[in-house]
Amino acid sequence: MATPANSKDAGRAMAKEITASLVEGRLPCPIAFRTAKKLDVIPMAVGNKADDMGIKISNCQLGCFGKEKATHEELADMQVSPAIAEAVHGSLVSSKIPCKTAWGVAQELKVSRRKVGDTASKLDIRVSDCQLGCF
Template identity: 35%
Template sequence: MPVKNIDIESEIINRVTDNGLSCADAFEIAWKLQIPACDIGAAADRLKLKLVKCQLGLFGYKPDKKIVKAEDFVSKELDDAIHKCLDDGKLLCVKSWEIAAALNLSRYSVSCACETLGIKIKECQLGAF
């Protein structure tokens, strides 16, 4: 049976803090309801909620909005994995997650490597960017 908007919105409202829904909570809801993450992002928009605490560190942090930082060193293995997945010179959010899982790294670490390499991440799975 399809999940109704009211069910999605109810799950979101139960997890809101400071008028925001964290990326991690959004994905937990998507997993629980077995729906695409972008549906959670769309519902958060309908509810006029901010998406916060991106797991890549790209948005939703105070006071500077993003926390991702360039690193001193990026391993050849990570560099190669990132470059192999580029789409028009940028890395898709979903690909950054896949790389993190494949290399047993945090998602944030992949994002920091991209920052070091001057590679932008695009197409947030929640629709934030």
């Protein structure tokens, strides 16, 4: 589906797509990204529209929030991959790792985004600059 040229129509189309994609009243992060791709817009546009609609984003793919967030106990028992730790440390901006950069680390190392996010958490490194605008 192509985004309508008229911005008002584009906003309506995005709102319709978001509403149709809700899970338990929230928009899961992976679905927000699929919606952005489908509508050929940046993820931040979907996040902003969801926010304007009073809809919360759920299930961050990096594990920063949502049902799949690692508990302190799980992180305490987690073994840190030296390769992921090195990549995370090498990607810091003001002592944090930007969301988009964390995704890149996951892709480069062929590991899950969640693994990168959990590694950052275990190393007491925060993820910043959410691509959907959540933080």
